[in-house]
Amino acid sequence: MSYELIALLMFSSMMLLLLTGQRVFAVIGFVGAVAAYFLWGTGGIEIPFTATIKVMKWYPLLTLPLFVFMGYMLAESRIADDLYKMFHVWFGPVRGGLAIGTIFMMVIISAINGLSVAGMAVGATIALPELLRRGYDKIMVTGVIQAGSSLGILVPPSVVLVLYGMIARQPVGNLWMAGVFPGLLMAALFILYIVVRCALQPSLGPALPKEERENYTLGQKIALAKAGLIPLAIFIAMTGLFLTGVTSLVESSAVGAVSSILAALLRGRLTFGVLHGTTRKTLGISAMFFWIITAALCFGAVFDGLGAVRSIERLFLGDMGLEPWQVLLLMQLTFLGLGIFLDDTAMLVIVAPLFIPLAGALGFDLVWYGVMYTITCQIAYLTPPFGYNLFLMRAMAPPEVSLTDIYKSVWPFVGIMLFTLLIIGLFPGIATWLPNYYYSK
Template sequence: MSLFPLYMFPLLFTMLLIGVPVAFAMLATATIFGYMVFDQALIHQFIEKISDVASNYVLAAVTLFVFMGCMLERAGIAKRLFEAMHLWTRRVPGGLALGTILMCIVFAASTGVIGATEVVVGLLAVPAMMKYKYDNGLMAGTICAGGSLGTMIPPSVVVVIMGPLADVSVGDLLVGMIFPGLILGGMYIAYILARCIIQPSAGPMIRAGEEPEVSLGEKLRITAIALVPPLLMVFAVLGSIMLGLASPTEAAALGAGGSVLLTILYGQFSLGVVYQALLKTLRITAMIMTILLAGSMLTGIFIGSGGVMLTQELVDASNLGPWGLLAVVLLLAFIAGSFLDWISVVLIMIPMFTPIMVGLGFNPVWFCILFLIVIQTSYLTPPMAPAIFYLRGITPPSVTTVQMYKGVLPFIALQVVTLGLVMYFPNLVLWLPEQLLGF
């Protein structure tokens, strides 16, 4: 068998390591190898891929979810959520950290954009935690782990990209990730609470008199203003999908409209705000779509040159068995996720391995959720750890990188536990889509 298709990856990774932007590295690799295989017919291959991406209406949800996140960021929703959560958790050990995780869950469900949550939350939580002398490691781990929940809490932009590549319903993925995402968030909360009870100095409880007292009625009022509107929007987006009333693209449009209404409700609406949100949406969407198009071309050349058949032959020759191969694929995803951004990992690996996993008898929705958990884990794992580099840019020098590394380790362990639970109990992913969507 010819190993020709596999030679694409050393060239691709070499270009990435020397600093070539991901989209251009993928496009250059696809062009070089595509010309060697298809000669001048390559142009027709590329035109077909451009048409496929341009005509895939599901991808319109990417732009709409990004716009939704940008508008909510402009509405100041994160600050309101942080203040509301802090009112209820400040008398609990590790209350600021617990409030941060709760806010991350709601904010991730409101935006769907990975990376944005961590920076916005970090700017709010770091000064508050440092003021009350929280352990630097716990502070860093909480913000990094909470910010990464955008991968596993629907709606997630990565799922909108992953669905068409895996030939899986985006709705099934969005519904299937609900239980694993909530389990992960719940484990974070349980760990923080247990650690701060055992080691009070890690997350000091705010004592009476350290902050002004707020009456129950005022707490409820502040919480209702901060929490109810975004939750209603989240329920409208996810509920319309779960009840079969709207496709993911239609639900994303509903969320985009809801984000504008929330901006008006909070008194932050102006033409300038809309313009800035549209400009940021354009930049992010253009970046995602360019990488997606380049990745689609690369995948097309890999498949057209016999890459899938070659991969299948290598799988058959490996004698690893279905579970052994699954472990190898997830390990490769973890390694790749430590060096590449999530969209590159998804574009390279999902079209290649999903058909093989399905051929081995694994459910594609379940496999995609496992893949997401692994990507999120690699996002936190040293030494590369993109989450830590995000946080490094918004924390003072007194918080060292070593403290950040140590702080994320317990959260990585919880991710591994969640991965094991989902592997052992597939119904954590499959039951809800079966009940609601009948897939």
């Protein structure tokens, strides 16, 4: 049996097992380990063992649980609630102002969490009921919260980019810096959409009534700003220490985790329940990612040993005569197709052994490609029928928001994400300039 046929058999077996509903990491790891045994005998057993040891010794991976802990601590202690109240008061007088403030809130929450679920929880339970009570269009604001929360996997410290960095063997610091400008660009486009939409249809996002605005004095507004900016202060301190070279990436994540505990303590909200809930959720998320990385390394090692990447490169560039950018376009279309049915981690683990080395072999910058992949994951979060954020919104939204409303709400934002993906594809410097500039100095 040829190596190409073996690779195809592995891939088809993996897809078939995924249809049975088994966990992604279990399927990937099982197929990789079984293939290694049948290909190389008892010596092949060393491949999953080596992958496990590599993960256990991967020092930068310590950033993952520390950043997840920081985000959950700020969410569980309701410090994120203060953030929304600040934006509620400061942006309320503007048409669509509360929706704009929600996007700003999502950017800051993304910068302290690195996951979509935290922004989604705050947005759906705190922002959405308030927006609906203020007369905002339920379809528009449902889309705002789902799209805004997806910024958590692009804006640093993105956990998805950590996972990509581990598999692609790229520095996590470079990937995080590469996500800054694309993330801010996408947030700005979301805000522009809200401004234009509410200018054309004022009933979609009415401003706060004048009498309610007058209930807050300037001193009260400043006090709210101070309380709401605690998460931002933590992020600035954490990243500032890293960028100035005072701390390493892992040490910066520890600074963020400790700072979140101190912030909860100073606000009088550090209870046993908060600490227990934060620790339990952090452990669950971290364990899931560690298993996924281990399975991906095992599967990728077998694929690399088979020479599958070189075979695919020869097929596209030699036999089919495609240009590198055409192959890249096919890869992104594949990601978009998989995103209709799979979440971001499953997509990465399934295609990482093929697409990441292939992108490097075609001469593309793997840091830039990581940003392209992550934006595609954001689109996958929102695309029916199995978008991750769609189900989260359905579970958390008030009864008056139906599943049909949730599906309708995402399409303008999916269009904005596709437009951002096109811009980053045409102008890679938007993603690569900051890491290149910083590390060149």
